[in-house]
Amino acid sequence: MRICVVGVGYVGLVTGTCFADLGHDVICVDNDQEKIDGLNATPRHVPIYEPGLSELVDRNVKVGRLQFTTDLAQGVEQSLVNFITVGTPTGEDGRPDTSAVFAVARGIGQVMNDYKIIVTKSTVPVGTTEKVRDTIAGETKTEFDVVSNPEFLKEGTAIEDFSRPDRIIIGADDVRVEHLMRELYAPLVRTGNPIIVMDIRSAEMTKYASNAMLATRISFMNEIANLCSRLGADVDHVRRGVGSDSRIGGAFLFSGVGFGGSCFPKDVRAIVAMGEEAGEKTPIACAVTEVNGNQPERIIGKILSHFDGDVKGKTFAVWGLAFKPKTDDVREAPALKIIRRLWELGAAVRAFDPEAEETAKKALGSDLVVARSGYDALDGAEALVLVTEWNEFRQPDFARMKQLLKQPVIFDGRNVYDREKMSEEGFTYYSIGRPVERLE
Ligand SMILES: NC(=O)c1ccc[n+]([C@@H]2O[C@H](COP(=O)([O-])OP(=O)(O)OC[C@H]3O[C@@H](n4cnc5c(N)ncnc54)[C@H](O)[C@@H]3O)[C@@H](O)[C@H]2O)c1
Known part of the structure; x- marks a missing residue:
């Protein structure tokens, strides 16, 4: 054809x-x-x-x-x-x-x-x-x-x-x-x-409904994660327990700093806009967007609280710029929001991403400091903020990381690491919806 x-x-x-x-x-x-x-x-x-x-x-x-x-x-x-x-x-x-x-x-x-x-x-x-x-x-x-x-x-x-x-x-x-x-x-x-x-209209709606359903699962689990944080539960256990119900399934239940990309955020907003135009309220889609918009601030809150509310002049290593692994797409990426907030608070950022350096520099400006490797980004940084769960960040050399960082502190925006392991490795470890592993 x-x-x-x-x-x-x-x-x-x-x-x-x-x-x-x-x-x-x-x-x-x-x-x-x-x-x-x-x-x-x-x-x-x-x-x-x-x-x-x-x-x-x-x-x-x-x-x-x-x-x-x-x-x-x-x-x-x-x-x-x-x-x-x-x-x-x-x-x-x-x-x-x-x-x-x-x-x-x-x-x-x-x-x-x-x-x-x-x-x-x-x-x-x-x-x-x-x-x-x-x-x-x-x-x-x-x-x-x-x-x-x-x-x-x-x-x-x-x-x-x-x-x-x-x-x-x-x-x-x-x-x-x-x-x-x-x-x-x-x-x-x-x-x-x-x-x-x-019919044509149903096909158009199927796309929005599919993306909004997936986005809803993420925002719902982020809401549960935030509640877990308050109540001393671990959202990782909760996710496994919930996801093993065959009626629910395990996909798209991971908590973190929220979804980004060129589709989920805009498609959920489109449902709200279509509803407004048609005179139909869409409270679930509205809530999904609201929860997701606040999620990057959760990690910022943890950073601020760890550093007694003052990060001025401190440098943070950020691992991951793309909105998810295996792409260079940074559209609506949580990393951009987190980096902008750190800058607003007077902190400096040294980032690393295996593929998204060029696109991130286009989005954030050429002032963005990008290191040649994840370890280079850590050198002399106050703490690590992990934002995108690229495979190469999953099993790093923790001993080397500890040597490079000023303080052994990790803020994990994707719940990538095992809490016990982090404690054994000697890190103060913050994640989303899980108790903090704090070094005494
Ligand atoms: N990116 C995804 O993962 C994904 C998945 C499913 C559906 N979609 C949908 O597919 C559509 C495209 O998304 P994308 O991510 O590929 O977009 P994109 O921004 O990567 O690409 C769009 C391309 O269209 C070109 N373009 C714009 N106006 C044009 C014109 N008048 N004539 C010719 N070319 C023009 C742009 O130069 C650009 O290269 C969107 O509606 C998106 O929601 C995207």
Whole structure:
């Protein structure tokens, strides 16, 4: 099949590359000239870090199945199926900003030469795909159909998620289009995972409801963790006890400094915004956002209380900048909030992240001091603040850490370490929702 993917970000680049790898002819379009130049350059610059992606891009470009361009007309003219995968960030009014989606829809309408299928893969408010249809119809007399096909891949495991999805959601109102979408996705569902076809509005809502459900589990467990702290319970034990109930399951129950990223925060806010617009209250989504917004402050509170309310002039090592491991994405990352707060309080920060140095410097400014390794970040620092649970932070050399730090103090924002082990290793150890291990 001939496929065009408009928006070469975390979703678009993975989608385009994976479809090319399945044998399709794919052309990826973005209006960011620098990004496209980098992808076409030798050596190639793949603009995001995603495990396995560079190799997959190289392989498919080499055999001529994957192209990159800024020319929307070129992409649309040669393709039957056109995916819209541009960003839909939270706008200034708190609603999802869908302006890029409509800009692309208008552009597609203007250059359509024959029958096309336009697929919204970006996460968009309910009713958007219908408006995309109206927008395109305003630009062309050529026949076309629209489909909603929200994406569920996760950064860090995006290729695996795309290739082995739990399910494919297709919102379509035309049976021919449904069949074509089924054909497109058939190689990914050979092990029996379902393609679920529904109306367009329900497909759009399914994406928001899924993300909000996962975010709710995290915020709920953070609320329980905060209560555990007050009452002397250990949220780790509670999580195991709760998660082993087969009706509940163990995923997305980890407490910490909260969720970040380009999806959960904005998608929960979008539910609130859609509710406001529809005249329907969404108290659960509101609470999820509130709990999550306060969570980074929990670790700041612990830091302040340990240092008697004054961290001015002290340097903290921060491990982890990305919003989660295995990505360089720092959008709404708790690390950014924590670092900004430490700066506000007069402290200095020396950070380390295996992949997110460049993106974090873009977000926080080039003044951000980034060390070459986790251990370098510790050298002479007052304490360690662990924010992102990269694998390489899980079993560090604690003896070396103790030598490097001014004081053997760890603030663990992800509950990565075993409390008893920390005590044996001689650390004062703070985590989220678990009793403090304090050195006397
Ligand atoms: N990132 C994820 O893990 C993820 C997962 C599932 C769904 N989504 C959803 O997918 C969508 C895309 O997310 P992302 O993280 O890939 O975004 P992104 O910001 O990484 O990429 C968006 C790309 O679109 C390009 N773009 C913007 N306007 C354009 C235009 N008019 N013409 C051509 N290109 C344009 C940008 O230059 C950028 O390269 C969002 O709606 C998001 O909610 C994201």
